Amino acid sequence: MAAILEEIISYKRIEIEAMGTQEIIKSRRPASFKKRLENADTMSVIGEVKRASPSKGDINIDIDPKAQAEKYVKGGVDVISVLTDRNYFKGSLRDLEAVKCAVDVPVLNKDFIIDERQIDRAYLYGADIILLIVAALDDETLKRLYDHAASYGMECIVEVHTKAEMERALKLEPEIIGINNRDLKTFEVDIANTEQLLEEFGDADTIFIAESGIRIEEDARRMKDAGARALLVGETLMRAEHPEQVIESLKVAL
Numbered sequence: 001m002a003a004i005l006e007e008i009i010s011y012k013r014i015e016i017e018a019m020g021t022q023e024i025i026k027s028r029r030p031a032s033f034k035k036r037l038e039n040a041d042t043m044s045v046i047g048e049v050k051r052a053s054p055s056k057g058d059i060n061i062d063i064d065p066k067a068q069a070e071k072y073v074k075g076g077v078d079v080i081s082v083l084t085d086r087n088y089f090k091g092s093l094r095d096l097e098a099v100k101c102a103v104d105v106p107v108l109n110k111d112f113i114i115d116e117r118q119i120d121r122a123y124l125y126g127a128d129i130i131l132l133i134v135a136a137l138d139d140e141t142l143k144r145l146y147d148h149a150a151s152y153g154m155e156c157i158v159e160v161h162t163k164a165e166m167e168r169a170l171k172l173e174p175e176i177i178g179i180n181n182r183d184l185k186t187f188e189v190d191i192a193n194t195e196q197l198l199e200e201f202g203d204a205d206t207i208f209i210a211e212s213g214i215r216i217e218e219d220a221r222r223m224k225d226a227g228a229r230a231l232l233v234g235e236t237l238m239r240a241e242h243p244e245q246v247i248e249s250l251k252v253a254l
């Protein structure tokens with residue numbers, strides 16, 4: 001596992017130790033991203049609320065998540081991702097809740113999920129979708145957490161960066177796989193990673209999302225040509241003066 005990921009996960013374990021268990025009433029039916037993707041005739045865009053990151057430091061630390069989410073919706077975003085990790089990304093579940101209350105599009109809880117209780121909490125705070133990072137989980141835990149999310153009707157984006165992780169992810173037969181273009185060992189970002197992995201695995205029966213390092217329309221076209229159906233965009237939108245215009249430009253026809 002990459003050094004930074006290992007560090008983040010160790011810290012996560014400490015946070016989780018302090019969490020209690022709660023009886024969760026499954027009263028809310030999460031929105032489906034998969035259905036939206038299946039009916040889309042343009043590239044879908046997941047806009048991310050990302051205040052800071054370990055590789056970039058502060059990005060847009062004082063952002064109002066509600067106002068940012070509203071701009072994303074104006075641009076035609078399909079999902080809003082909210083980073084809720086506090087220690088490394090300066091996010092919170094309050095950010096997630098604020099976004100969920102402000103908009104109607106499905107909301108993705110972006111965090112380093114290693115325990116069922118984090119999924120319970122994501123559901124309680126309004127998440128429709130969660131992220132599971134293959135590099136942070138063994139096969140058994142990955143499957144257990146995937147099934148736990150499904151028990152709430154929440155969809156998972158199963159995140160991979162390498163060929164070996166892709167092979168592990170595909171064993172789950174997940175509905176959605178996210179290919180992270182960021183190497184967590186070096187923080188290097190190269191969207192060619194999605195192209196290379198999809199050249200080999202593009203025929204798999206799943207929907208592929210390209211994550212990280214997406215900036216301009218040309219990137220969206222490359223990802224489309226590679227076979228991705230959606231883009232996960234953080235930093236570019238957090239730094240943009242008019243994120244709604246950036247989103248519009250990325251929604252290229254399929």
Ligand SMILES: O=P(O)(O)OC[C@@H](O)[C@@H](O)c1c[nH]c2ccccc12
Nearest residue numbers: 180211212213214232233234235236
């Ligand atoms: O800011 P970028 O380069 O557009 O990247 C967004 C997103 O892909 C990135 O935040 C991300 C992808 N996978 C993650 C897992 C945890 C935290 C963050 C991430």
